[in-house]
Amino acid sequence: MQKQRICILGSTGSIGVSTLDVIARHPERYEVFALTAHSQVQKIAQQCLEFGPRFAVVANEARAKELKEMFAELKISTQVLFGSQALCDVASADECDVVMAAIVGAAGLPPSLAAAEAGKRILLANKEALVMSGQLFIDAVAKNKATLLPIDSEHNAIFQCLPSTFQRDLQVSGIEKIILTASGGPFLHRDIGSLSDVTPAEAIAHPNWVMGRKISVDSATMMNKGLEVIEAHWLFGAAHDKIEVLIHPQSLIHSMVSYSDGSLLAQLGNPDMRTPIAYGLAYPERINSGVEALDLSQFLQLNFFKPNFERFPCLRLAYEALRVGGAAPAILNAANEIAVEAFLSAKLGFMQIEAVVAETLGQIASSSLPDLTAVLEIDQEARQFASHTVARMGA
Numbered sequence: 001m002q003k004q005r006i007c008i009l010g011s012t013g014s015i016g017v018s019t020l021d022v023i024a025r026h027p028e029r030y031e032v033f034a035l036t037a038h039s040q041v042q043k044i045a046q047q048c049l050e051f052g053p054r055f056a057v058v059a060n061e062a063r064a065k066e067l068k069e070m071f072a073e074l075k076i077s078t079q080v081l082f083g084s085q086a087l088c089d090v091a092s093a094d095e096c097d098v099v100m101a102a103i104v105g106a107a108g109l110p111p112s113l114a115a116a117e118a119g120k121r122i123l124l125a126n127k128e129a130l131v132m133s134g135q136l137f138i139d140a141v142a143k144n145k146a147t148l149l150p151i152d153s154e155h156n157a158i159f160q161c162l163p164s165t166f167q168r169d170l171q172v173s174g175i176e177k178i179i180l181t182a183s184g185g186p187f188l189h190r191d192i193g194s195l196s197d198v199t200p201a202e203a204i205a206h207p208n209w210v211m212g213r214k215i216s217v218d219s220a221t222m223m224n225k226g227l228e229v230i231e232a233h234w235l236f237g238a239a240h241d242k243i244e245v246l247i248h249p250q251s252l253i254h255s256m257v258s259y260s261d262g263s264l265l266a267q268l269g270n271p272d273m274r275t276p277i278a279y280g281l282a283y284p285e286r287i288n289s290g291v292e293a294l295d296l297s298q299f300l301q302l303n304f305f306k307p308n309f310e311r312f313p314c315l316r317l318a319y320e321a322l323r324v325g326g327a328a329p330a331i332l333n334a335a336n337e338i339a340v341e342a343f344l345s346a347k348l349g350f351m352q353i354e355a356v357v358a359e360t361l362g363q364i365a366s367s368s369l370p371d372l373t374a375v376l377e378i379d380q381e382a383r384q385f386a387s388h389t390v391a392r393m394g395a
């Protein structure tokens with residue numbers, strides 16, 4: 001069997017590290033073609049030492065110089081590149097078969113789209129890329145015969161519960177509803193009145209999953225689930241009223257599909273991203289991911305309830321952005337990235353994240369987004385507005 005050559009965008013992050021963990025279990029199937037990191041030079045150097053990729057990409061010239069010096073010392077022959085064009089180049093290179101899109105936030109859009117345009121198999125963790133570009137991304141995948149496989153655990157679960165013939169049409173497949181499960185994050189039961197006092201350390205302490213800082217804050221506000229509702233819309237062609245969110249604090253059912261005959265199909269597993277990553281890497285086959293199966297004899301509890309929009313106003317905003325359509329999801333995403341960053345650097349209160357996003361959504365006119373330039377323009381405009389709003393509201 002020919003080895004699959006993999007590019008990992010964001011290899012030093014939580015998803016990137018889990019991807020390398022799965023790859024290391026199957027050296028006969030996979031080889032690493034390129035790794036990319038933003039700032040963690042030491043960490044990517046270690047990864048290159050272990051996996052020997054052709055290319056390593058970092059953010060800028062200074063970090064590239066630092067990495068080259070480490071490579072010289074460690075006698076590593078990996079070629080060092082830097083900057084955003086280099087991310088697109090490695091993601092679309094002829095010698096690359098599979099791209100794991102695991103950069104956090106809008107920075108991941110250009111290389112993920114480049115991978116789609118080059119017809120790659122894309123393992124999509126970077127939900128923000130799809131939320132921002134929506135139709136543009138889906139069209140690029142279809143036009144260039146790329147394969148888009150969801151890695152976000154909920155969407156991966158749904159994908160596993162869909163018929164193999166599924167063609168992005170719920171009705172044709174007899175699907176009533178897609179049910180996204182959500183843990184509810186660390187503040188599910190905290191007194192609503194005290195949410196404005198939440199600290200960054202409290203917000204990133206997720207009860208079930210170990211993840212990067214941005215997605216951890218998004219889980220605490222449930223904006224993460226909101227982004228996932230929009231992601232599900234684009235991945236599965238589901239209208240907003242066909243996507244339901246259900247809180248399931250144990251995170252053992254990763255999502256469900258409800259069929260018109262009364263069947264409810266669910267995917268269960270331990271909360272460990274190596275399961276969806278291994279699924280995406282080997283699809284349609286199954287390989288060892290290093291994750292143990294659930295032991296159902298252990299009297300596991302499975303509880304479910306509907307989310308409270310008072311507690312989680314960001315979830316309502318995301319539904320609203322999806323309903324409005326056009327550029328609204330891109331504006332929502334950009335404002336959220338700015339607000340989360342401000343919260344993490346103690347410039348904004350936890351409950352003000354929603355206020356910044358709501359105000360930005362209300363003020364920036366939604367336009368159509370025919371190409372990447374238009375998406376990046378509206379992203380910039382929303383970021384600027386949100387930054388001013390943070391400066392006005394912030395601590």
Ligand code: NAD
Pocket residue numbers: 009010011012013014015016036037038039040101102103104105107125126127128151152153209210211212213214215273
């Ligand atoms: P993380 O913060 O741990 O890692 C982010 C990666 O992106 C790092 O490798 C970093 O170097 C890179 N990066 C950051 N900013 C960059 C920039 N401006 N340019 C280039 N590279 C940059 O994040 P994570 O938890 O691994 O999440 C990555 C993506 O996967 C996010 O979109 C997240 O929503 C999604 N996701 C993560 C999980 C999870 O369990 N961690 C689950 C589902 C989806």
Ligand code: MG
Pocket residue numbers: 152153154228
């Ligand atoms: Mg998820």
